[in-house]
Structure formats: C-alpha cells, structure tokens
Amino acid sequence: MPKKAPAPWGCVTSTRSFRYKSRVLKALTPSGVLPAGSGQVEAGPTQAPVCYRHLVTITRRTVLSAISAAAAAQAQRPRVPNWKPKLGVLMQYSDSNLEWVKAEGFTSMQLRLDPDRLDDTAIAAIKDKIQRAGIYVSSLAVDGNHIDPDPARRAQQNTKTVKSIELCGKLGIPNIGGQSGTIKGQPLQQQVDEIVRVYNEKYFAACEKNHVRILWEPYAGGPNIATGPLGFAALFKAFNDSPHVGLQFDPSHLVWQFMDPVAAAREFVDKIYDVHLKDTEILWHVLRRSGIQPIDNVRWWRFRIPGYGSVDWKGFFSVLSEAGYTGAMNIENEDEFYYPSYGQGNFTEQYKRGFHLAHEFLKTLVPPVTA
Numbered sequence: 001m002p003k004k005a006p007a008p009w010g011c012v013t014s015t016r017s018f019r020y021k022s023r024v025l026k027a028l029t030p031s032g033v034l035p036a037g038s039g040q041v042e043a044g045p046t047q048a049p050v051c052y053r054h055l056v057t058i059t060r061r062t063v064l065s066a067i068s069a070a071a072a073a074q075a076q077r078p079r080v081p082n083w084k085p086k087l088g089v090l091m092q093y094s095d096s097n098l099e100w101v102k103a104e105g106f107t108s109m110q111l112r113l114d115p116d117r118l119d120d121t122a123i124a125a126i127k128d129k130i131q132r133a134g135i136y137v138s139s140l141a142v143d144g145n146h147i148d149p150d151p152a153r154r155a156q157q158n159t160k161t162v163k164s165i166e167l168c169g170k171l172g173i174p175n176i177g178g179q180s181g182t183i184k185g186q187p188l189q190q191q192v193d194e195i196v197r198v199y200n201e202k203y204f205a206a207c208e209k210n211h212v213r214i215l216w217e218p219y220a221g222g223p224n225i226a227t228g229p230l231g232f233a234a235l236f237k238a239f240n241d242s243p244h245v246g247l248q249f250d251p252s253h254l255v256w257q258f259m260d261p262v263a264a265a266r267e268f269v270d271k272i273y274d275v276h277l278k279d280t281e282i283l284w285h286v287l288r289r290s291g292i293q294p295i296d297n298v299r300w301w302r303f304r305i306p307g308y309g310s311v312d313w314k315g316f317f318s319v320l321s322e323a324g325y326t327g328a329m330n331i332e333n334e335d336e337f338y339y340p341s342y343g344q345g346n347f348t349e350q351y352k353r354g355f356h357l358a359h360e361f362l363k364t365l366v367p368p369v370t371a
Helices: 015-028 060-076 095-104 120-133 151-171 188-210 229-238 251-256 261-267 284-290 313-322 349-363
Strands: 086-092 108-112 136-141 175-178 213-216 245-249 272-277 279-282 301-304 328-331
Touching: 086 095, 086 136, 086 349, 095 120, 095 349, 108 328, 120 151, 136 151, 136 328, 151 175, 151 188, 175 245, 175 272, 188 213, 188 229, 213 272, 229 245, 229 261, 251 261, 251 279, 251 301, 261 313, 328 349
Parallel strands: 086 108, 086 328, 108 136, 136 175, 175 213, 213 245, 245 272, 272 328
Antiparallel strands: 279 301
C-alpha cells in the first residue's frame, strides 16, 4: 500500500490541527489581513482530514511574511493601551442642566456663557458648582466674525473674544470654539493673512496669559474658512504651527460638504483638541430631484444625533483612539426631532431624550468615560 503523502500546511488532519492553525493565523495577522498572495482563509468543518477553502495555498513562506508584516505594522501603529475620552454635551449653563448632565453619566461639556453678564461672584459660584459635580469643561462657545469687514462690528467681536478668553482663564477652560473669520469675496490667502494678523495683534497675548487655545469648527454656514482640509492646511501653515490655535472637529459638517470626515480627521488629528459629536443625514430622495442648490430652497440634508446619519463612527473613533486622543467629545444636539431648546436655558424633556439616545448609541463604541 503506497505511503500517504503529508497534507499541505493549509490543510487540517485533525480537530487539534484545525484549532492550532487557526490560532496561529489569528496571532500572526491581528488585522485579519494576510500578506499579498496568500489569500483569505475560510474556515471549513473540523472533521479530519479536510482542507481549508482558500484562494492561494498557505505555505511556511507566507506565514513568515505574515510575521514580518505584522511586526512592521505594530512598530508603526501608535500603542493605545487604554482609550478613555471624556463624553459629554454642549449646553447653556444652568444649575438644572448641570445636575442632569451628571445624573446621565456624562463627564464633560462645552458651555455657552456671556462674559458681559457675569461678575466675579457669579463666575466663582459657577466654577465651584462645576468642580463639585466633577464635570470637565472642554471649551466655551464663541461665535462671530473675527475679521468682519465692518470696522465697528470687528472691534466688537475682538473685544468679546478677549473677554471670553479671560472668562476661560477664570473658569479653567482650555479652549474657545467657533469660526475662523472671513471676508467674503477676498482671495483665500488674503483672508488667511488677515486672520493671522488679527489673532496675533488681538488675541494671542490673552491666550498666553490665560492658557487658552482658539479652536475652529468646520462649519461652512458661518464666517469661516476653516471648513475642511484646504482651509485647515492654509491656516496652520500661516500660523506656523502656533500652540494657540487648533480644531474643534465636528464630522457632521464635512458630510454635507461631501468631504470625508474620517480622512480629514486622520490628516489633522494632531490639531484636534475638542470634538463635537453630531451626525448628518443626506435626504437622497430630495437631493436627486433638487440638486445641491434647489430652486425652491428645499432642505436636502439635516443634522441628526450620532448614529442616525452618515458618519462612519467606527472609522472616526479608530482615528482618535490610534492617535491617543483623550480629550472631550461632546454631543451637539441639533436634531430637528429633539431640538426645541438648543442654547435656550434649561433642557426640555424632548431635548434630554435626544442626548440620552445619542449616549446609548455611543456607549457601544466608546469606552466607559472618566472624569
């Protein structure tokens, strides 16, 4: 009787062999990707002797290649042993809102406060309540056009921004968030140069003194040129990587501009110091009939709470976790189904419901939050 030829390495001759080789392949290729030319193995039944069904035979050479590829990938990939970003909400300050945020289990927030309506006593009281609640305040919302072409409006905005930076210093808030400023109709580089000049002359001394950074949100509907990678790159180059500016990244705004938020986050992840968690739903049935500039002004997209739109949240969070981002990620509830009290005092029950639903979705993707 002729001697039986040994089974190829890609075959199993026993249940133990199947299990062992499965473990070897998983250990050597943690990403699930084998080296080029090896094919993807499909697990077959464990009854011996049975071969894996595969595209290309697995050999010892391809296994050694997998070892080398995995080692190289691990060397290049940042190690993130324990990704625990802070999770919270955007809110108008009130004692009631603060109590609800803590009860819901959030650990961060972005605030809206008017520096002209607060004296030092009120500021100290707010700071004490926030500290006792154990909530981290990541940023203060400051809207407006920093380079408004109207001199009076520009001066008013510059003064308001400096007061907001000083308020952050008193409250221990590290960032203000808003738009870059713009002069519509001017060439991009002229706008960039004016933004750099104004920030250096008006803001950076206050930033230095109060340990505050100015962040740009990529909102294309406001006075802003920091609306995507083109504007980001132009501004950061002109500011020569200043420590006083950065991004308040909101993936939803890139969706309705038909940009890739995950790719943009990956390119500028080292400039992200605060995150807004908001989604965008594209109403394709409307867009296909109306186009992006509908003659009847019909809305072909709308903001949603996270998980109800088009953002690739797994991809986005992977970028942040691989970069070791541990800052705040605050839910911005502009969902029309849960939207009646945005920035208007105490949360309504409907508004709380939107935050809660978003929170439940995010719990499936984000590790338990820490204060």
